[in-house]
Amino acid sequence: MAVFTSVSLDDVQPWIAQFPLGQALALKGIASGIENSNFFLTTERGEYVLTIFENLNFEQLPFYLRLMEHLAARGVLVPAPVPNDQGELCVPLQGKPAAIVSKLEGSSQLDPQPVHCAAVGAMLAKMHLAGTDFPLYQPNLRGLAWWHWATPIVLPHLGKAEHDLLCSEMHFQEAFHGSALYKRLQQGPVHADLFRNNVMFDGEQLTGFFDFYFAGCDTWLFDVAVTVNDWCVDLDTGVLDVARVRAFLDAYHAVRPFTPDEQEAWQPMLRAAALRFWLSRLYDLHKPREAEMLTPHDPAHFERILRERIATPAPALHA
Template sequence: MAVFTELSFHEVTSFFRALGLAAPRSLRGITGGIENTNYFVDTDDEAYVLTLFERLTSEHLPFYLHFMKHLAVRGMPVPDPVADARGVILHMLKERPAVVVNRLPGASETEPTAAHCRSVGEFLARLHVAGSEYQRQQANPRGLQWWNEVAKVLGGRLPAGPRSLLSTELVFQNELALSSSYRQLPTGPIHADLFRDNVLFERGRLSGVIDFYFAGCDTFLFDIAVCLNDWCVDGLTRRANVERAAAFLDAYESVRPLTSSEHKLLPAMQRAAAFRFWLSRLWDVHLPRQAALLKPHDPGDFERILLMLRGEFA
């Protein structure tokens, strides 16, 4: 949630007026992510988040925005895009696609307990069940095809050790995707980026899930693996926390039980999830973009997790 496009108070005020919203009384750029421009905007009526999309085009955005709306109208604690007088939820501001959503209460939890993981597991299963009724289709934008494309660019920029890891893991993931067990995995719309900083808690209760702009149709198991690799690992060691993982999976299965194929392939999909985020963080380090507020993540975290999942890190 970096700031790539600077907005003036006057520009935001005019934009809000066109949407029929109350005039802003404060405007603040948000740091923390790396894909879009985000601002907190407070009015006398409500608090909002204004997002300008720097990479995503108007062609792809309806999937994300209508997925959020689909979940919001079913009572799930997700951002609800603001529509204009014609019912349109995707807008333009400063020659970029833009959306305004309500700001959800709470704050992210950087040191989650088993109780936090239980809440996230239940939410994710509810998302998968509700998403099964969502009609729009769009492939995971950071799925296997993207991994193969990015690996070609990154390979020559890495030292021998990471380059070998990238090459061998890519072979493993391509072979996995062709297996009969993989083809049996249940699929549908997934969040695909449900990290600790994208979940909000208020007084110990899950109060919101944000940042749906990596969502797409993929295996539900990939979504589960992303969560296990972030929510259910310990501090600097990045080793699995068995108690938190059990709490997450038990809560998930209380809503949507896993299939036999999902149980079988969970370790392999955790490798897939670690590989995906290692690649994206390598990309942001080696091919950075300019932004007024930008904090790229350390790829070393997911390199370590991937090596441990492969049994190559003591």
């Protein structure tokens, strides 16, 4: 959500005529995030978010946008894409794919308590179930294949301790992903990036999940692990907060019960989720792209989390 592609209100005015939103009244760049160019868009019909996609192409984008449309229609709290007068959800702007989605109310809860974690857990389970009949398929583009691609790129930039950790964990995850246990895990569309800043709350009331542009088809347990590794940790140490973990997992389990296979896979999946974000942050740090508003995230945060998940067993999926 950095700004890689500059767009002015004058650029947007003729383009927005194809949408049922009236005239554009204001446009403001959003500084957080590192993947796409995002803007708050005010129109005669209300508040929206305009996204210009910097990496995803016209062939990939229907998966994300139709998934959001599918989930919204089933009562999952997500932004609804706005179709143009031809029914298209993604149209060119400045020569790149662009889309408009509804703007969620509220703000991100950056100091979550157990009540917030429980709300996220319940809605994530509802989202997983709602996606079971989604007809499109796309793999998680930041899954194991991407880890194989990115690892040799970042390894030369690491010190010995980090180098050894990355190589060791990649070997561990290759074995885990190739196991019979892994292949038995339930799968479907996942958000894959459900961090605190991708969820909105109004007080203790969850108002929606957003930023689905890392979504793909993967194990549901991976989505759970990614979310727990952000919502339920002490940010300084990476140590899990048991009260928040328990609130999240119990609320999820009440909607979509965990399986025995998922319980067995829980510890290695938490490590997989930590590895995925440590590796992507290493890549973004050492292979940066230019943007008007871009602050790469610190890789050391997820290195700490990965080391902690290796050293300390997490609370069980179901008490």
